Amino acid sequence: MSDVSIVGVGLSRFGRQPGVTGREMAVQAIHAALDDAGIGWPDVQVAFGGSDGSGLADTLVSDLGLTGIPFTNVKNGCATGGSALVSAVNAIRSGAADIALAVGFDKHPRGAFDPRAEDWGLPAGYGEAGLMVTTQFFAIKIARYMEQHGITDPTLAKVAAKAYRNGALNPNAWRREAMAEELIASADMVNDPLTRYMFCSPGEGGAAVVLASEAASTRLGGAPVKVLAVSTRTRGFGSFEVFAPSVQGAGEPSSVSSDASRAAFEAAGVGPDDIDVAQLQDTESGAEVMHLAECGFVAHGEQEKWIAEGLTEIGGRLPVNTDGGCIANGEPIGASGLRQVHEVVTQLRGAAGARQVAGAPRLGFTHVYGAPGISACTVLGV
Known part of the structure; x- marks a missing residue:
């Protein structure tokens, strides 16, 4: 089974782009990734990609070139990008290809997401009662967590302020102005x-x-970053998830993020303490707080101290969301997981400019979480 490395990464700009379609943003990102790898589209042997609502990824071949390669559409909520990455990694590990591409993209309208209850295995009345509004779930979950573990309101503001500060250092971010905690x-x-x-x-x-496979990566040269592990998981019984009507069973709810991160760390043969830079899903600032513990980086309740002491800042013990995360970049669902990978690769290459983590980071971690209870994680290394 071949080792797999990331040999090219690319982004479009994030944020409102009138007149530019989601597909066009995907093509921009693909061309940037191909240029970074030093190859052309005809060199790609297999591709996987998707979006939540901006079209089928396989239709991108009309703009990229009709080379006839297998191109599989992936749609897996916030884990769409991570799932495309898993598929590309497995294609190389299986020997089906030496060079593979994963792409994610989206262009969402203004306002909150408005999913249909029926699409999520729930009765229509659930949506009619207003229970498909994601902001309610996130607030309920973090309020419960804060009460349990002694997290205070100022910590939520500190997390968001960090995101805006980091976004101001990221030329591709949507929100590029720092904002005061007050x-x-x-x-x-x-x-x-x-x-x-x-x-x-x-x-x-x-x-x-x-x-790329080990052989192809060696041939291409450049600045490869190894995929040490990649994992996806769905919710188990007892979870408390987006759109979940209740907490199931007795005791503390299980965590799909804990399941996915644990699997990634075990596969990579490293632990949370070994990670030098991390990307954690921050749909809102409470999510970053909870995911710090759910992914194993701190004990539940320790986040208050870590954040107050600046340990998750770019210059801290564990820099988190150095590109501004979802709060500064927005949430194009299909793209978010691969944006995280782009940022960690950039950090491990030492190419992040003003937001670069000091000390030549060697190991990075990415994590996404989304409805109705799915998580994807990676461990990357140089």
Whole structure:
């Protein structure tokens, strides 16, 4: 079974782009990734990709070139990009290809996501009662968590302020202006305890990754980053998830993020303490707080101290969401997981410019979480 490396990464710009379709953003990201790898589209032997609502990824061949390669559409909520990456990695490991591509993209309208209950295995009345509004779930979950573990409101504002500061250093980010904690905390309340500036917004963008076998990576040279592990998991019994009507069973709810991250660390043969830079899903600032513990980086309740001491800042012990995360970049569902991979690859290459983590980071971690309870994680290394 071949080792797999990332040999090229590419992004479109994130944020509102009038007149530019989601497919066009995907093509921009793919061309950037191909250029980064030093190859052309005809060199790609297999591709996987998807979006939540901006079209079928396989139709991108009309713009990229009709080379006849197998191109599989992937649609897996917020784990779409991660699932495309898993598929590309497995294609190389199986010997089906030496060079593979994963791409994710989306272009969402303004406002909150408005899913249909029937598409998520729920009765129509669930949506008619307003229970498909994601902001309510995120607020309920973090409010419960804060009560259990002694997390205070100022911590939520600190997480969001960090995201905006980091986004200001990222030329591809949507939100590129720092914002004071006081402004974030005093903004309009969306769902208590989360204010409007603590949430990401449905956004626009594309991200692509080129992967290669050990032999192809050696041939191409460049600055490869090894895929040490990649995992996806769905929710288990007892979970408390987006659109879940209740907590199932007795005791503390299980966590799909814990399941996926544990599998990734075990496959990579490393632990959370070994990671030098991390990307954690931050649909809102409470999610980053919870995912710090669910992915094994801190004990539940320790986040308050870590964040107050700046340990998750770019210059801290575990830099988290160095590109601004979803809060600064927005959430184009198909692209977010691969945007995270792009950022970690950039950090491990030492090419992140003003937001570069010091000390030549060697190991990075990415994590996405989404409805109705799915998570994808990677461990990357140089």
